[in-house]
Amino acid sequence: MYPALVYRDIMAAIGWSMERLRGFALLFAALLLIPGTLVCGQNPDAAKSTAAGSTAPDSQVPLAQPVLPGAPHMSKQTRFEIIRDFETQLVYSRTTFPMGSKGLKLQDGTTTPNGHALQQLIALWGPSIRPGDPAHISFVRIKDNCIHFDLNGGAIKRKKWYQHIEISGTGGTPVPLSRDESADNPHGSYLDVYFDKYVPELSPAQLRALLFPVLDFNAKNKEQAYLDTVPPKVKEAIQAHRVLVGMNTEMVLHAKGKAPKKVREKDGDTEYEEWIYGEPPADVDFVRIVGDEVVRIETMKIGGEKIVRTEKEVILPKPDQDTEAKKEEQDRPANAPSLRRPGEDPENAPKPSDRMNQTPPAAPQSAPNPPSDPGPGEMVGQR
Numbered sequence: 570m571y572p573a574l575v576y577r578d579i580m581a582a583i584g585w586s587m588e589r590l591r592g593f594a595l596l597f598a599a600l601l602l603i604p605g606t607l608v609c610g611q612n613p614d615a616a617k618s619t620a621a622g623s624t625a626p627d628s629q630v631p632l633a634q635p636v637l638p639g640a641p642h643m644s645k646q647t648r649f650e651i652i653r654d655f656e657t658q659l660v661y662s663r664t665t666f667p668m669g670s671k672g673l674k675l676q677d678g679t680t681t682p683n684g685h686a687l688q689q690l691i692a693l694w695g696p697s698i699r700p701g702d703p704a705h706i707s708f709v710r711i712k713d714n715c716i717h718f719d720l721n722g723g724a725i726k727r728k729k730w731y732q733h734i735e736i737s738g739t740g741g742t743p744v745p746l747s748r749d750e751s752a753d754n755p756h757g758s759y760l761d762v763y764f765d766k767y768v769p770e771l772s773p774a775q776l777r778a779l780l781f782p783v784l785d786f787n788a789k790n791k792e793q794a795y796l797d798t799v800p801p802k803v804k805e806a807i808q809a810h811r812v813l814v815g816m817n818t819e820m821v822l823h824a825k826g827k828a829p830k831k832v833r834e835k836d837g838d839t840e841y842e843e844w845i846y847g848e849p850p851a852d853v854d855f856v857r858i859v860g861d862e863v864v865r866i867e868t869m870k871i872g873g874e875k876i877v878r879t880e881k882e883v884i885l886p887k888p889d890q891d892t893e894a895k896k897e898e899q900d901r902p903a904n905a906p907s908l909r910r911p912g913e914d915p916e917n918a919p920k921p922s923d924r925m926n927q928t929p930p931a932a933p934q935s936a937p938n939p940p941s942d943p944g945p946g947e948m949v950g951q952r
Contacts (some may be wrong), residue, residue, distance in 0.1 A: 635777075640769035646768060648711050652775045655718070656709045661785040661794030662698045662720075670724050671948060672759035678782055697721065697758040699819065701795025704784065707757070714764050716776070721757035734876035760784070802883055812856055813882040816863045821856060828856070 643651075664680060666673060667690035671807065674681045680692060698704050698720060708719035760783060762776075771779075777786050788794035796804045806813050807824045816824070821844065828844035835841070841864070844856040850871055857865035868876040 618846055628749060634770050634775065636771050636775055637945075640771070641712065643768045643770050647772075651710045651711065651716070651773060651776065655706050655776070655920040658706045659784075660704050660706065661788040661791065662700055662702050662704050662783070663781075663785050663794070663798050664700055664706075664760035664783055665691060665696050666720065666760075667691050667699040668697040668756060668758065672720075672724055672760050672761065673783065675780070675783055676763040678779075680783060697724075697756060700798045701823075702789050703791060712766055714767055716762045716768060718760045718762070719757060720759060722755055723757045723759050724755060726755040792823070800883065800885075806883075812854065812863060812866055814863050814866055814878050815883040815885060817861045817885065818858060821858075821863060825854075825856075 580853070625654055630745060664673070665687065667687065669690065671682075671690060703721075704720045706718055706720060707722050708715040708717075723779065760780075785794045785797065788797065796807060799807070803813065803816065803820055806816075807820060810824055812821055825844075825846050828846060829848075830845040832843040832845065833840070834843060839859060841857050841859045844858060846856070847853040848871075852871060853869045855865075855867040856863055857867070857871075864879065866878045870876070
């Protein structure tokens, strides 16, 4: 009896221990399944945003809210965020930046200089950044009423701290340090974004929207950035690798690439350049360029057919040469000096052309010569 009772107590204890272990195992399994159940039951969009982060890619950034007129001054914290976000960033240009000490000014969506004034700067100094070219924002400075962006090193090369060090040899003679000679000839440019009175509080997305007429932050490559700056008809032709009469040389390069052969000719007083694409027995295109415009396209087909196009197929906006003159007339003050009399109608005022049509005044009649002094032996008349 005694061994049987001991055996029964031992088995009961073991059974209680097994039940307890089984309970612990079930509780542990339940704890492991709860996080998985929560993850599987959450919103898939929320899970995707958690995995990808809260910031969307630049290509999917929505249009930012406009800056309100009564926005407060930009805070110190926002200044740091703008500098950290934009400095050392790679963007694509949507316009031409001139080389030299004069960059572009952007205010209310309009860039200056533009038109004929910008063409003169480019002809004088050359282009620093062309439409579609990648540009590196190398320096950002927030001033009182504008934000300054240096592109590709800026128009003025800034020296490093070690470039200000001067070493003197025996007798006080300065020893020149080795330096980069290219630093004296910067090839970058800059952009100044002006506001009415002060730089308001704005987010990086709002600043990107303000810079969109000049800089593209969403383009993935140079070709896409350039195609966004041309008219739709030109964009379709470039994508189809076709040249249209009226294109400029930059568009031809994007459509057909660099010409394997170029010929300079002269037709009367007009000098032109012929860009030749292709070789027989394939089709050959002769693109005639006068100045910076395609004026004639001649295509020689394989069968000997010749197709010549001279009519303009696309009209590009030309620089307005009268912009500066119109601006000077608008900026002329009301009390400017004038030769008109008070109350005189400007239409009736004498003009230079009226003076040209007037008959010249008649020459005065010859007056009698005054009497000469009497010489010796001559009689003096009565007075």
